[in-house]
Amino acid sequence: MPPAAPPPLAPTKPKPQHWDIQRAVRKNILALAPYRCARDDYDQGILLDANENALGHALPAANGDSSVTDTSFDDLDLHRYPSPTHYDVKQRLCELRGVPSPHNFFLGVGSDEVIDLLFRIACVPGRDRALVCPPTYGMYSVCAQVNDVEIVKVDLDVEGGKFRPKVDEINRTLSAAAKSDNPIKLIYLCSPGNPTGTLIPLDDVRAILANPDYEGLVVVDEAYIDFASRDKSAVELLVNEGWSNLVIMQTLSKGFGLAAIRLGIAISSPELIQVLNNIKAPYNISTPTASLALRALSPQGLSAFRQNISTLLSNRSYLASALLSLPSIIALPGAGDANFLLAQVAGRDGRPDNARAKEVYTHMAERDRVVVRFRGNEVGCEACLRITVGTRDECERVVERLRELLQ
Ligand SMILES: Cc1ncc(COP(=O)(O)O)c(C=O)c1O
Structure with a gap:
């Protein structure tokens, strides 16, 4: 039986004072009468209200055959539509993240769905704009284009691989845009950044949140937060x-480590979370996904998660020092706060060499089947390879291959 809805929270006074959800969210979205699905009304009894298949699913039994579905899914009522709310998953996330209420959480089909929904609630297509700070995650721009939203770029300060937002320039850009016909309504800050691996100081985020001219949303994408060395x-x-x-x-x-189940999370005020819930597809998170998420967020799941993080952090330290011992790796730009590192490749003259980095990347992928990501065309990442921290053995293999190629 799904848990009862937690008590609603009292409306909060907006902060900053000038900010108003009525101006941050598109008018048509605010006016939406959301679809009311069958499970919003009743979820017990003889359920003949959602046109499901009363006979149940027709998946064959696993019978020890690993190519067919895991039997542990058989008691999940797969013939029923899933919960539209998944308060049980949200309750566990509250405990993990120190957030007061399940009403502060929205669940999406990966954060990629959340990114897209935020464009749809905040930006009027063809008019409003969004701001990103390159080098950054590519999906912000892809979703912007899909939603016919122009992107404004304020590059990170990349000097010496520090990858810090230029807060004054961002705030000047936001204030100028607020006076134009094409206001900026959404900002994506990635912390720790992809591909920078660098946390954004909370004071920088505060300074943007407090901009008195800005009426839009500030989104901090913390996909890699569990690898950050500081809280x-x-x-x-x-x-x-x-x-x-x-x-x-x-x-x-x-x-x-659950990329396959596609569970992304937005954490915000209950008012904004309600807007996201109003526009999502009624049953966006499947029952198998929610069930696996509950297992991952159980006490045993969390203990395995913490163990894995600690192993990956130790592999990251190993990888960092091993890479720096290689002949032509001249720097690891960024703070290394995620589960990957940027490694900068030099040419024979000791300077960053993009062509050589690209050659090494292609050679490793095609000849050695060791696949990293070439990031040399991104701002501040000249001649950089982005290398995911793998198992200890995988880290050793990539270092070994690089050593041979860079001799
Ligand atoms: C910064 C960042 N945000 C979001 C995502 C997407 O995450 P999800 O798998 O939850 O869609 C990625 C994936 O690589 C990422 O690097």
Whole structure:
């Protein structure tokens, strides 16, 4: 039986004071009468209300055959539509992240769905704009284009691989846009960044949240937060400081190692979460996904998660020092706060050499089947390979291959 809905939270006073959800969210979205699905009304009894298949699913029994479905799914009522709310998963996330209520959580089909939905609630196509800070995650721009939203770029300060937002320039850009016909309504900050691996200081986020001219949303994408060496999640800004214009995105794809189940998370004020819930597809999160998420968030799941993080952090330290011992790796730009490192490849003259980095990348992928990501065309990442921290054996193999190729 799904858990009862938790009690609603009292409406909060918006912070910053000038901010108003009525101006941050598109008018047509605010006016939406959301679809009411069968499971919103009743979920017990003889359920003849959702046109499901009364005979149940027709999946063959596993019978020890590993090529067919895992039998552990058989008691999941797969013939029924899933819960539209998944409060049980959200309750466990509250405990893990120190967030007061399940009403502060939205669940999406990966954070990629959340990114897209945020464009759809905040930006009027063909008019409003969104701001990103390259080098950054490519899906922000892809979703912008899909939604006919123009992207404004304010590059990170990449000097010496520090990858820090230029807060003054961002705020000047936001203030100027606010006076134009094409206001900026959405900002994506990635912390720790992809591909920078660098946390954004919370003071930088605060300075943007507090911009008195900005009426849009500030999104902090924390896909890699579980690998950050210090406790620097922007959740603190929401829970302890109450910024209403802040959305934090997290995911089970990285630290929890569950990329296949597609579970992304948005954490924000209950008012904004309600808007996201109003526009999502009624049953976006499947029952198998929710069931696996509950297992991952159980006490045993969390203990395995913490063990895996600790192993990956130790592999990351090994990989960092091994890479720096290689002849032509001249730097690891960024702070290395995620589950990957940027390694900068030099040419024979000791300077960053993009062509050589690309050659090494292609050679490794095609000849050695060791696949990393070439990131040399991104701002501040000249001649950089982005290398995911793998098992200890995988880390040793990639270092070995690089050593041979860079001799
Ligand atoms: C910064 C960042 N955000 C979001 C995502 C997407 O995560 P999900 O698997 O939850 O869609 C990725 C995936 O690589 C990422 O690097």
